[in-house]
Amino acid sequence: MRNSLEGKLAIVTGGAGGMGRAHALRFAELGANVAILDVDLQVARRHGEELTAPTVRDEIQALGRDSIEIEADLSDREAAFAAVQQIEGHFGRIDILVNNAGGAITPIEHSSATMVSEQDRRQLFAVNFDTAVNMCQACAPSLSRQGGAIVNVSTVGVCVDDTGARFAMYTAAKAAIEKYTRSLAVELGPKGVRVNCVAPGLVMTPRVAGQAAARKLAMNEQAATIPLRRLGQPADITGVVEFLVSEQAGYVTGECILVSGGLQLVSAT
Incomplete structure (x- = not known):
């Protein structure tokens, strides 16, 4: 395999x-063992996502790889560190961390810069920023022992707002992630750890598809305004993450790669 993670x-x-499932399965296909962390291990079922086995862990094991799954709120520092300790105890090493957890989880009609409540602001930063920072700090010692790669997840929204600026606090949290990524790359680079970021555009995951009509986001008419004339698919993002964790990106760190079909090049939707 070109980018073997055996x-x-x-x-x-x-x-x-x-x-997150798409990343996990792709890593398993490339030979890696995978630890799955989620605040809700039943999230696929809740959003009507069809799995090929009862759980993502079972899907990974069917590919011949080892896997464990841990349900935890990673915005809680103690929970994040305990989860990483459990993973290290099981596998004995950590080579790759993908901080995929997060999202614009508060009501977008109340999430603009002037309207967002303190509670929603704190929740958005906890889920998107605190979670990633906790995991980076918990994994840094293990990654530093043999080198490795961290990929954090931002959003194209850091570069462009929709016409109502409905995602102000979500994108502010992701902007913080981008700056944190660059600082962490400087600190961990001498230890052989590369830290990068991906910033997806409108990607049709089952959750996004289920919420598209209510949020007026990721609709077919929006696809017509994107330079590549389509909405993103999970494979569009996994391919870039695969590159960033592979040896092909061995001299790439502190970068944020937009994966949006060119959405940031045109007027906001």
Whole structure:
């Protein structure tokens, strides 16, 4: 395999469904063992996502790889560190961390810069920023022992707002992730750890598809305004993450790659 991850251990947060599941399965296909962390291990079922086995862990094991799954709120520092300790105890190493967990989880009609409540602001930063920071700090010692790669997840929304600026606090949290990524790359680079970011556009995961009409987001008419004239698919993102964790990106760190079909090049939707 071109980007073989044979013998490596990858952690995927938010890995029990959607985009996280796509990352987890791709890593397993490339030879890695995978630890799945999620605040809700039943998330795929809740969003009507069809799995090929009862759980994502079972799907990975069917590919011949070892896997464990841990249900935890990773915005809680103690929970994040305990989960990583459990993973290290099981696998003995950590090579890859993908901080996929997060999302614009508060009501978007109340999430603009002037309207967002303190409670929603704190929740958005906890889920999107605190979770990633906790996991990076918990995994850094293990990654530093043999080198490795971290991929954090931002959003194209850091570069462009929709016409109502409905995602102000969500995108602010992701902007913080991008700056944190660059700082962490500087700190961990001498230890052989590369830290990068991906910023997806409108990607049709089962959750996004189920909420598209209510949120007026990721609709077919929006696809017509994207330079590549289509909405993103999970494989569009997994391919870039695969590159970033592979040796092909061995001299790439502190970068944020937009994976949006060119959405940031045109007027906001």
